[in-house]
Amino acid sequence: MTDRPRVAVFRPDDERITEAVDLLDDLGTEAVPDPMLEVEATGASPRTDADYTVFTSKTGAELIAEAGWTAGESTVCAIGDPTADALDAEGYAVDLIPEEFTSAGLVDTLEGTVEGERVEVARSDHGSAVLLDGLNDAGAYVHETVLYRLTRPDAAGESAEVAAAGDLDAALFTSSLTVEHFLEAAAERGLRDAAVSGLDDAVVAVIGPPTAETAREHGLPVDVVASEADFETLAREAVAATGSER
CATH class of the missing domain: 3.40.50.10090 (Rossmann fold)
Structure with missing residues (x-):
């Protein structure tokens, strides 16, 4: 395990994932970038x-x-x-x-x-x-x-492997589709149950009530619902919930 909390982020593979990784680094975490959406x-x-x-x-x-x-x-x-x-x-x-x-x-x-x-x-x-x-x-x-x-990128799924290994401290779900794609990627790797179990010990953070509902419907615990529907708020509140925010 790294000394810094490992946080999975699922933003599309463009400037949004870059900005997300930079923000998480500023917050004192190690990002696990795993784009789950392709436009x-x-x-x-x-x-x-x-x-x-x-x-x-x-x-x-x-x-x-x-x-x-x-x-x-x-x-x-x-x-x-x-x-x-x-x-x-x-x-x-x-x-x-x-x-x-x-x-x-x-x-x-x-x-x-x-x-x-x-x-x-x-x-x-x-x-x-x-x-x-x-x-x-x-x-x-x-x-x-x-x-x-x-759509879900073919390469998506690294975060599911990290979660299944018990090495993920938080996951930031920004839409219902990121939840579904995360679980599909885990299932393709034969890791769905292990990944869900791994998230039991992590902070599961979602961007709003619809995403929270989808997560719960699929058996994921929801620890944080962002107080405002934007990524920075989601990230800050999730990292704070791990007890590691700078």
Whole structure:
């Protein structure tokens, strides 16, 4: 075992995993980078005649900018500050951010204002049904555009081996899909039960209630639910829970 806590991080294999590793190093831990998500753009672009347009991720913001999408008269909604910041960086003015950074939070915010309105939801192929169902129930005319697909990289799974060996101190799950892909990678290696057992002795940290629900449904203990839905908060609170934060 290393003197520093070993923390698994599952961010996509781009600047996000690099930034995550740097942050964990600053927090006095040894990162175990194991990207569990790979982005495959569909080439689709959001419709331009919606009254409201909803974005759920930094990736989505980058893809619509590449596609040259313009907001026009649409009210631009972002679930979470990271998504809003990414939209702003791409030159899009964000009109609405729900107080609770979840699909349910956005539905609660828009309920009562979107009846009879056209609402465009632009996101990945693994978006929660909560958003679409909630907006439909609120009386909106909802259209979904899949901007990208999220797949599991072939090389994913190092963290499962570390967990199975009992050498992992924390794991940072940033979506339900990272939970599912972690367990699939472990199963492919014949280590699923051992990896789950290894996480019993680690801090399992998740970015929000939907991810917590998925983790629990798959038999993982949840020790930390980030107080804010962003990676830095997740990392800091998880490391603090190990008793090792600088």
